[in-house]
Amino acid sequence: MSERARHAGALALYCAFSLLLIDHGVNITQKLSGQGSDPYDSPWFLAWWPYAVLHHKDPFFTQLVWQPVGVSLGWITSVPVLSLLFMPVTLTAGPVVTYNILIILAPILSALFAYLACWRIARNWRAALIGGFLFGFSSYEMAQVTAALNLCMTFCLPALLLLVLERLDDELSRARAALLGGLLLLVQFLISIEIFALIFVFGGIAWALAMLYLPERRVVLRRLVADALCAAPIVLIPLVPLLFSMSRHFGLIHHPEAWPYFFTTDLLNLFIPSGFNLFGAPFAAVSAHFNGGVQEQDGYIGLPLLFILWRFAREHGGGGQGRLLVVMFLVALIASFGPRLWIAGHYSGLVLPWMLAVHLPLLNGALPVRFALFTSLAAAIIASLWVSGAPRRGWRLVIALLACIVLLPRWHPWRDIPASAFFEPGRVQEVLGPNPRILILPFSINGASSFWQQENKYGFTQTGGYLGFPPAPMQKYLAVGDMFGNVMEKGFLPSFVQFCEATHTQYIVIHDGAQPAIAAAIATLGWKAQKIDDVTVLTVP
Numbered sequence: 001m002s003e004r005a006r007h008a009g010a011l012a013l014y015c016a017f018s019l020l021l022i023d024h025g026v027n028i029t030q031k032l033s034g035q036g037s038d039p040y041d042s043p044w045f046l047a048w049w050p051y052a053v054l055h056h057k058d059p060f061f062t063q064l065v066w067q068p069v070g071v072s073l074g075w076i077t078s079v080p081v082l083s084l085l086f087m088p089v090t091l092t093a094g095p096v097v098t099y100n101i102l103i104i105l106a107p108i109l110s111a112l113f114a115y116l117a118c119w120r121i122a123r124n125w126r127a128a129l130i131g132g133f134l135f136g137f138s139s140y141e142m143a144q145v146t147a148a149l150n151l152c153m154t155f156c157l158p159a160l161l162l163l164v165l166e167r168l169d170d171e172l173s174r175a176r177a178a179l180l181g182g183l184l185l186l187v188q189f190l191i192s193i194e195i196f197a198l199i200f201v202f203g204g205i206a207w208a209l210a211m212l213y214l215p216e217r218r219v220v221l222r223r224l225v226a227d228a229l230c231a232a233p234i235v236l237i238p239l240v241p242l243l244f245s246m247s248r249h250f251g252l253i254h255h256p257e258a259w260p261y262f263f264t265t266d267l268l269n270l271f272i273p274s275g276f277n278l279f280g281a282p283f284a285a286v287s288a289h290f291n292g293g294v295q296e297q298d299g300y301i302g303l304p305l306l307f308i309l310w311r312f313a314r315e316h317g318g319g320g321q322g323r324l325l326v327v328m329f330l331v332a333l334i335a336s337f338g339p340r341l342w343i344a345g346h347y348s349g350l351v352l353p354w355m356l357a358v359h360l361p362l363l364n365g366a367l368p369v370r371f372a373l374f375t376s377l378a379a380a381i382i383a384s385l386w387v388s389g390a391p392r393r394g395w396r397l398v399i400a401l402l403a404c405i406v407l408l409p410r411w412h413p414w415r416d417i418p419a420s421a422f423f424e425p426g427r428v429q430e431v432l433g434p435n436p437r438i439l440i441l442p443f444s445i446n447g448a449s450s451f452w453q454q455e456n457k458y459g460f461t462q463t464g465g466y467l468g469f470p471p472a473p474m475q476k477y478l479a480v481g482d483m484f485g486n487v488m489e490k491g492f493l494p495s496f497v498q499f500c501e502a503t504h505t506q507y508i509v510i511h512d513g514a515q516p517a518i519a520a521a522i523a524t525l526g527w528k529a530q531k532i533d534d535v536t537v538l539t540v541p
Contacts, residue, residue, distance in 0.1 A: 045078045139407060252473070260364060266290045428456055496522065
């Protein structure tokens with residue numbers, strides 16, 4: 001079988017896996033992928049960039065959400081490159097179909113580029129096929145694909161690794177390496193700035209370890225620094241307008257300082273699968289204590305893959321390449337535990353190296369549990385090398401297949417599209433006038449307000465909304481915290497009235513699923529209420 005045929009076969013297998021594990025026969029025109037509230041904002045983002053281009057709007061900043069403060073679309077998960085590349089699909093079939101297609105494509109692309117990197121390193125088709133699966137269908141990928149488009153579209157990471165390997169072997173000129181590397185980094189920035197920043201953190205660590213453990217490669221490793229400097233303009237120049245907008249609106253961003261301490265890998269999650277795993281049910285009593293919900297429980301590796309990592313460390317840990325891979329895996333793994341170690345949902349208080357990073361600008365907002373992206377790539381490469389590393393490798397292949405099997409997820413969640421007659425195109429404006437300022441309950445993360453806004457073709461302005469965490473100036477209102485957390489504390493009602501006055505809210509629109517206590521409290525204000533279609537509309541005096 002030719003090399004090209006092998007690569008085509010790998011792609012076909014990954015497509016089949018994704019269709020089986022994620023789509024599993026669902027009609028992508030009638031369902032919405034994922035769970036939680038994050039899938040509601042992805043169609044907003046995918047529809048926004050075509051809308052902004054066609055209507056000559058500022059694509060980097062909008063006051064359609066969290067009026068009058070607005071949101072900076074550079075600092076949140078707006079995936080502009082995906083939105084623009086799939087603009088024809090969005091304009092033809094709608095953002096829901098675009099989103100569903102991208103969710104199915106994400107593990108395919110990640111697995112394919114990881115496979116190519118493993119093929120480059122191991123030169124064994126079966127071993128590379130295993131490596132591609134272990135990355136593209138890792139616990140991290142299968143967890144994030146349930147909600148976070150920006151975090152599951154990870155193909156740039158193994159693609160950059162493949163590029164570096166070819167450059168180290170002089171198969172790419174500096175000009176071509178800088179161009180391709182710059183374009184990949186640009187695409188990564190326009191998908192997820194969090195992953196973009198972490199590539200430099202863990203890539204820099206990997207480079208330093210390579211300088212330490214591979215002295216014979218130091219000359220070509222130093223050359224990579226010059227290559228990176230040549231690639232910098234390719235990344236930065238196209239981003240100048242976006243970076244300027246982000247700098248102007250940096251003050252809108254303020255995430256809870258506890259997040260890097262809370263969203264971390266639980267030590268037991270390395271061995272015990274979470275609820276989204278196919279074999280997670282027997283361990284539910286333990287995994288129920290892991291932090292962050294199933295989307296952020298990304299650390300599961302499984303005993304077969306841990307065995308492979310241990311065997312590889314014993315067999316190859318004394319050599320330069322083996323030591324580099326093992327140490328890099330351990331660095332990413334320890335970093336994923338966060339600043340302090342959690343064990344079975346208990347805060348141990350054991351201080352870890354990432355404590356140093358939580359005090360650095362920008363990196364202090366990274367969630368350590370997501371570093372599993374890097375541990376899964378290191379583990380995939382190690383597994384592919386280990387499978388290909390012996391003349392008689394049949395038993396190794398069996399263990400590697402077991403490592404893949406134990407990572408299998410449960411059926412991917414799908415939901416009904418949250419249709420609403422009131423939010424159909426033109427209907428809100430017909431009833432409330434052009435561009436009304438409304439507050440929607442369920443509020444923000446607890447409902448589908450962002451989805452309904454793009455369904456309405458952005459014909460109204462929200463004084464709340466959900467495109468991420470509330471802007472910093474809005475966090476001072478007690479009512480915002482209560483509605484975002486779906487609770488109601490003492491003092492809610494006066495704060496709510498103050499918030500409506502400050503944001504010039506004209507209408508409160510209450511849809512099914514609103515928190516009953518909050519809706520009942522607002523009803524005591526005596527504001528005019530009327531039932532319209534499937535919502536109740538209160539007029540703010």
